[in-house]
Amino acid sequence: MELLEDVKVHGGFQKRYQHDSKVLECPMTFSLFLPDNPQNEALPLTWWLSGLTCNDQNFSTKAAFQEHAxxxxxxIAIPDTSPRGESIADSNEWDLGQGAGFYLNASQEPWKHHYQMYDYILEELSKLVIDLLPNFNQQEAIMGHSMGGFGALMIGLKNPERFKSISAFAPISNPSQVPWGRKAFTAYLGEESWDEWDPVYLIKQSTATTPILITQGGADNFYPEQLHEETFIHAAKQSKHPIQYKYEEGYDHSYYMIQTFIKEHLSFHHKYL
Amino acid sequence: MELLEDVKVHGGFQKRYQHDSKVLECPMTFSLFLPDNPQNEALPLTWWLSGLTCNDQNFSTKAAFQEHAxxxxxxIAIPDTSPRGESIADSNEWDLGQGAGFYLNASQEPWKHHYQMYDYILEELSKLVIDLLPNFNQQEAIMGHSMGGFGALMIGLKNPERFKSISAFAPISNPSQVPWGRKAFTAYLGEESWDEWDPVYLIKQSTATTPILITQGGADNFYPEQLHEETFIHAAKQSKHPIQYKYEEGYDHSYYMIQTFIKEHLSFHHKYL
Structure with missing residues (x-):
């Protein structure tokens, strides 16, 4: 593993690493923020999953989370959004293939050979990241944006013993029913097993009560077609799952929206970690 | 003039415009942040000048200034760093030509035809920006980073009647004596008139007492060869100019450093506006 970057910001350290992933069978980068910790206190770990087209640097450079973390x-651990490289399957479209891994394990050709982001994050990358924490308190949370908001809801709901809280900015909360999700699920999963990756199905099945916070901008162009979290919120409320939904007038889908509300999300996770 | 972007962030609005510049004889973009202002209070205007290779979006996306502004x-007005376009003179090097206009008026071929950033900002762009302010209180400050830190010191010192305070992050404070500055001054100015663009000369001549704040990171790779503000600080102190110099251990030359200290700079300017 190689340390690519280690930069002081707001007293803490924004780091970036490269490693050879066995699960994804390619070199991968990830970022990790460590707070200033002179007393070597035991620290919790929060995961950030990014949206379509992002890598691990969009959140670290544009979200202004470091002051609050x-x-x-x-x-804060920040994975990339897909396997990467010339020998890795890709499409000509920005919402499928590299930069658009959807945090699941693909079962279909040609994607199944490298697109195993779920196993990569939960197993391989988790071990690497936790080894980098000087003093881990064994508490984890997960959050993300758009495709990564989907990833946070899906991974958090599938692993309630591990993640104490879940939050999402403008998540693709019901991928089986929207164009981005249907396109990705069709390519990566074929016609089967969509339910086990869809947060709406997962929250209906869940007996856990992991607290969830969702922020949605009212001026987000993707809201009507790709996001509209109502189905997810309705399912959560029907299963009496603790959920806060904040609809913020005037905010769009960009990192300006994330920058505005990131303090609120980190404060939310802090309560449970 | 065309509005390219208008995004809500921390209650205010990050805008981006394109216009045809008469001074530079090319289309130019610039960014403008306007705070939330329901009472239509009279607002001051602070200029941000960016560093080498930047355009007007680096500061707006990476500095997290909007919450504090x-x-x-x-x-906050954010110009581009040079004229732009296929028909505009350029070099193959990142520290000369497009993205590296140094905020001065070039006198040498081929640069003198478009590289008139000083006149562009102080005359043409100022009029445009001030027309976009709903209620301007006639107070201005100027700040910048690296090449733009040079620009802020130089423009602020040359125009004390206009700018009430000046601040800079890791500025090229004595361009006549460092490689970046000597290269740019040689190309744009030839062998003459360097003094009138060099902040060290300008502060020695100045009878004004515009307050200045400079922040320099202690882990900035460019510090030893390109920045080392000691000559400027010494000249400022000799002429009893009010100056604060903050040397911050461990911080580098990046926007992570700017993000960390931008609140302090905006608070500084706020006192004088």
Whole structure:
């Protein structure tokens, strides 16, 4: 594993690493923020999953989360959004293939050979990241944006013993029913097993009560066709799952929206970690 | 003039415009942040000048200034760093030509035909920006980073009647004596008139007492060869110019450093506006 970057910001340290992934069979980068921690306190770990077209640097450079993560003494891990490389399957479209891994394990040709982001994050990358924490308190949360908001809801709901809280900005909360999700699920999963990756199905089945916070901008162009979290919120409420949904007038789908509300999300996770 | 972007962030609005510049004889973009201002209070205007290779979007996306500019009710104008376009002179090097205009008026071939950033900002762009302010209180400040830190010191010192305060992150404070500055001055100015563009000379001549704040990171790779503000600080102190110099251990030359200290700079300007 190679340390590519280690930059001081708001008292903490924004790091970036490259490693050879066995699960994905390609070199991968990821970013990790560590707060200033002179007393070597035990720190919780929060995962950030990014949206379509992003890599691990969009969140670290544009979300202005470091001040708050340093204040709350949280480590933040930021994976890439797909396997990468010339020998890796891709499409000519920005919402499928590289940069659009959807955080699941693909079962279909040609994607199944490298697109195993679920196993990569939960097993291989988790071990690497936790080894990099000087003093881990064994508490984890997960959050994300858009495709990564889907990833956070899906991974958090599938692993309630591991993630103490879940949050999402403008998530693709019901991928089986919207164009982005249907396109990705069709390519990566074929016609089967969509339910086990869809947060609406997962929250209906869940007996856990992991607290969830969702922020949605009212001026988000993707809201009507791709996001409209109502089905997910309705399912959560029907199963009496603790959920907060904040609809913020005037905000769009960009990192400006994330920058505005990231403090609120980190404060939310801090309560449970 | 065309509005390219208008995005809500921390209650305010990050806007981006394109216009045809008469001074530079090419289309130019610039960004403008306007705070939330429901009472239509009279607002001051602070200019941000970016560093080498930047355009007007680096600061707006990576500096996380909007929360604080909204809090202090300051408008922030962000010009591009040079004229742009296929028909505009350029070099094969990232520190000369497009993206590296150095905020001066070039006198030498081929640069003198478009590289008139000083006149562009102080005359043409100022009029455009001030027309976009709903209620301007006639107070201005100027700040910048690296090449733009040079620009802020130089423009602020040359125009004390106009700019009430000046600040800079890791500025090229003595361009006549460092490689970046000597290369740019040689190309744009030839062998003459360097003094009138060099902040060290300007502060020695100045009878004004515009307050200045400079932040320099202690882990900035460019510090030893390109920045080392000691000559400028010494000249400022000799002429009893009010100056604060903050040397911040561990911080580098990046927007992570700017993000960390931008609140302090905006608070500084707020006192004088």
């Amino acid at each position: 340093n204040y709350y003494k949280m480590a | 909204n809090y202090y009710k300051m408008a």
